[in-house]
Amino acid sequence: MDNSFKLEQAHLKMVHETLQNTLDEIEPLLSANADQAKNFKRTAGKETALNFDSYADNLDTFATIETMNKQIDAFNNKQTQLQSMKARVLRLLPAPYFARIDLQYPDESEKIPFYIGAAGFSPTPEEPMIIDWRSPIADLYYNNQIGATSYIANDRQIGVTVDTRRQFLLHDDVLEDIFDTDVAIQDPLLVKTLQANKDSQMTSITATIQKEQNVIIRDTTSRALLVNGIAGSGKTSVVLQRIAYLLYHYRENLVAKDMLLLTPNTLFTNYIQQVLPSLGEESPLQMTFDQLLGTFNSSKFTAQTSHVQILAQRLDNLTLTKDDFSNIRLNDDAIFTQNDIKDLFDQTSATLSLDRRITALTTVMTSQIEQKIATESNDGKIQSELSDLTDSQQEKIFGRLITPSSDIAVHSATKKMLQWRYRNLLKQIAQKNWLNLSHIVKNTLHVETINQLDYSYTRLKLLNLAQKKLRFAMVDEIQDYSLDQIIFLITAFPKANWTLVGDQFQSILATENPLTFDNLKDIFEQHKIKVTQRNLYTSYRSSGAITKAFISHGAPGLIEKITTVQTGGVLPQWIESHNTDALIDNLRKQIEEFNTDELSAIITDDSALASLIKDKIKQVVLGSNAEKLPANGVVALPLTLAKGLEFDNVIIANLNTEYYQDSQFGENRIYTAFSRASKQLIINQVLN
Numbered sequence: 001m002d003n004s005f006k007l008e009q010a011h012l013k014m015v016h017e018t019l020q021n022t023l024d025e026i027e028p029l030l031s032a033n034a035d036q037a038k039n040f041k042r043t044a045g046k047e048t049a050l051n052f053d054s055y056a057d058n059l060d061t062f063a064t065i066e067t068m069n070k071q072i073d074a075f076n077n078k079q080t081q082l083q084s085m086k087a088r089v090l091r092l093l094p095a096p097y098f099a100r101i102d103l104q105y106p107d108e109s110e111k112i113p114f115y116i117g118a119a120g121f122s123p124t125p126e127e128p129m130i131i132d133w134r135s136p137i138a139d140l141y142y143n144n145q146i147g148a149t150s151y152i153a154n155d156r157q158i159g160v161t162v163d164t165r166r167q168f169l170l171h172d173d174v175l176e177d178i179f180d181t182d183v184a185i186q187d188p189l190l191v192k193t194l195q196a197n198k199d200s201q202m203t204s205i206t207a208t209i210q211k212e213q214n215v216i217i218r219d220t221t222s223r224a225l226l227v228n229g230i231a232g233s234g235k236t237s238v239v240l241q242r243i244a245y246l247l248y249h250y251r252e253n254l255v256a257k258d259m260l261l262l263t264p265n266t267l268f269t270n271y272i273q274q275v276l277p278s279l280g281e282e283s284p285l286q287m288t289f290d291q292l293l294g295t296f297n298s299s300k301f302t303a304q305t306s307h308v309q310i311l312a313q314r315l316d317n318l319t320l321t322k323d324d325f326s327n328i329r330l331n332d333d334a335i336f337t338q339n340d341i342k343d344l345f346d347q348t349s350a351t352l353s354l355d356r357r358i359t360a361l362t363t364v365m366t367s368q369i370e371q372k373i374a375t376e377s378n379d380g381k382i383q384s385e386l387s388d389l390t391d392s393q394q395e396k397i398f399g400r401l402i403t404p405s406s407d408i409a410v411h412s413a414t415k416k417m418l419q420w421r422y423r424n425l426l427k428q429i430a431q432k433n434w435l436n437l438s439h440i441v442k443n444t445l446h447v448e449t450i451n452q453l454d455y456s457y458t459r460l461k462l463l464n465l466a467q468k469k470l471r472f473a474m475v476d477e478i479q480d481y482s483l484d485q486i487i488f489l490i491t492a493f494p495k496a497n498w499t500l501v502g503d504q505f506q507s508i509l510a511t512e513n514p515l516t517f518d519n520l521k522d523i524f525e526q527h528k529i530k531v532t533q534r535n536l537y538t539s540y541r542s543s544g545a546i547t548k549a550f551i552s553h554g555a556p557g558l559i560e561k562i563t564t565v566q567t568g569g570v571l572p573q574w575i576e577s578h579n580t581d582a583l584i585d586n587l588r589k590q591i592e593e594f595n596t597d598e599l600s601a602i603i604t605d606d607s608a609l610a611s612l613i614k615d616k617i618k619q620v621v622l623g624s625n626a627e628k629l630p631a632n633g634v635v636a637l638p639l640t641l642a643k644g645l646e647f648d649n650v651i652i653a654n655l656n657t658e659y660y661q662d663s664q665f666g667e668n669r670i671y672t673a674f675s676r677a678s679k680q681l682i683i684n685q686v687l688n
């Protein structure tokens with residue numbers, strides 16, 4: 001082992017030096033390439049005489065321009081490659097790799113060692129010095145198996161024997177420890193990583209992804225993947241690693257904007273913000289469900305209860321009446337009245353679905369206006385209006401002043417003037433402002449007031465706004481969604497592959513019908529999307545003592561299924577106070593005990609108590625209106641905001657409230673609140 005350590009230390013030094021040398025070489029290459037490109041553009045621009053005198057000259061000139069463009073592309077490509085290499089080297093320098101596996105291929109006489117890092121690096125194309133954690137070979141490391149096995153690369157199964165599986169604790173060119181591991185031994189690197197203080201920002205888990213998490217991260221076959229995992233089992237971490245994996249796996253044709261990540265709130269969005277950039281990937285679009293709704297419809301409605309399931313059944317077979325349409329006006333004149341539109345609608349084929357009939361109607365209305373423009377362009381009276389145009393109107397319509405002399409020129413200028421005059425009308429038609437959606441929603445549901453989701457869903461369906469380009473949709477905290485919201489999502493992104501992660505025991509929002517995972521699967525399957533479910537039962541975040549405390553508020557028998565990585569730990573403390581003043585005194589004492597380098601939270605039922613605590617205790621900052629958590633110190637925040645986040649220490653402000661005793665959600669709230677803590681949990685109760 002001693003000799004291994006020495007050899008590994010020497011290897012690390014060599015790799016680090018190669019990375020450093022590469023970085024030193026890239027800088028001058030980058031500026032030389034930029035200079036060459038600049039010079040080339042300058043001289044080539046001067047030397048390329050643009051000669052269009054004859055057909056042959058034209059061809060020559062085009063060929064020269066083509067060659068010039070190719071050369072410029074080559075400079076640009078080189079610059080991009082160098083920049084990407086530089087970014088990778090910069091990412092690797094602080095920790096060049098974290099593991100090694102030695103593989104014996106059947107046709108090779110010697111074992112080949114592969115070092116696995118957060119990015120790939122090869123000083124020459126033939127010798128990969130570090131392989132990317134997402135490469136097919138790295139799958140063997142995460143699969144945690146020694147002996148004969150295989151991996152898939154370029155759709156081919158390759159048989160190998162894994163001989164050594166080694167983990168490293170290191171930074172820069174300093175090797176701190178090495179661990180040779182196999183399945184029987186607990187992952188030492190993982191334990192060390194988890195014992196470190198919590199960062200107020202989430203970090204990647206690349207070096208210590210566990211086998212059952214790896215399966216989820218690398219799944220490329222399930223159309224919908226539902227991950228049901230206990231608190232702190234790495235669901236959010238897995239989603240983020242999976243995004244990075246997919247961007248790598250499909251790098252030829254997938255970019256971050258083809259993906260969407262739905263998050264519970266902005267504080268959480270900021271909490272996870274660093275992970276993907278630290279993995280060298282761009283973040284996909286991240287937003288809350290409400291923000292997503294805003295992108296489909298900006299009107300606001302207030303009714304509480306949604307009825308998407310009813311709308312989904314009724315909208316397709318709806319017969320529209322006159323009142324489902326609105327007049328379309330131009331300067332106070334109704335160009336299309338409700339009756340006109342209804343007549344046109346009745347002429348569309350009743351065999352088409354409603355959204356297709358609406359699209360067909362849009363085409364008919366647009367072509368009627370185009371026809372009107374064509375006819376009026378020939379009308380002498382309207383043509384004469386050209387001369388009434390002021391200079392500034394001419395500038396606006398034609399981009400210049402005009403003096404049409406021929407009949408053709410007059411006709412074409414009149415047409416342009418009319419197109420300009422009717423532009424708002426055409427826009428209203430295209431935007432389907434003539435559909436009275438509010439009336440349609442009310443009439444279909446027989447309601448007086450409209451719910452935001454119902455309106456957005458109706459708009460999505462009837463205006464055919466589905467986004468077919470979105471390829472991957474990831475939803476965190478899926479247990480907080482209603483079935484109606486899920487139907488909206490499936491309708492909005494009909495081609496998406498779904499990753500849905502959540503925990504039934506963390507359903508804490510008081511709703512009439514909280515989502516069950518069985519309902520969730522049914523609704524996807526009703527939409528012909530097959531769901532693969534995977535469960536995560538290992539507790540990574542919380543110590544053994546805290547895991548035991550929160551799991552006891554999950555389902556009976558759950559504890560038998562759970563594995564805890566950080567066994568032992570400080571037992572939760574229970575403290576009683578006789579009134580709020582005594583509670584504040586106790587809270588003050590409790591936070592005095594915490595290490596100031598650590599991040600601690602006082603979790604309340606509502607924002608009012610969080611504000612009171614902040615006012616009374618000077619060290620406490622308020623989490624409720626914060627965009628971002630501080631790096632350390634104490635924050636007070638309601639459970640609805642704390643969910644999804646984690647802290648070294650958690651104080652429950654008062655467990656003796658209706659909020660936690662609620663017959664339907666109380667246990668889930670206790671489970672969720674307790675599971676935010678990794679090291680220490682203090683539970684206060686105010687006795688009434």
Ligand SMILES: Nc1ncnc2c1ncn2[C@@H]1O[C@H](COP(=O)(O)OP(=O)(O)OP(=O)(O)O)[C@@H](O)[C@H]1O
Pocket residue numbers: 190193194203204205208209210213229230231232233234235236237238503506540541643644645646675
């Ligand atoms: N394989 C792993 N290696 C290192 N750390 C891990 C691993 N898996 C999870 N963790 C850590 O465990 C903690 C919990 O992870 P995460 O927040 O992703 O869990 P979660 O299931 O989404 O939790 P919750 O449902 O409670 O919000 C994080 O600090 C994360 O870094």
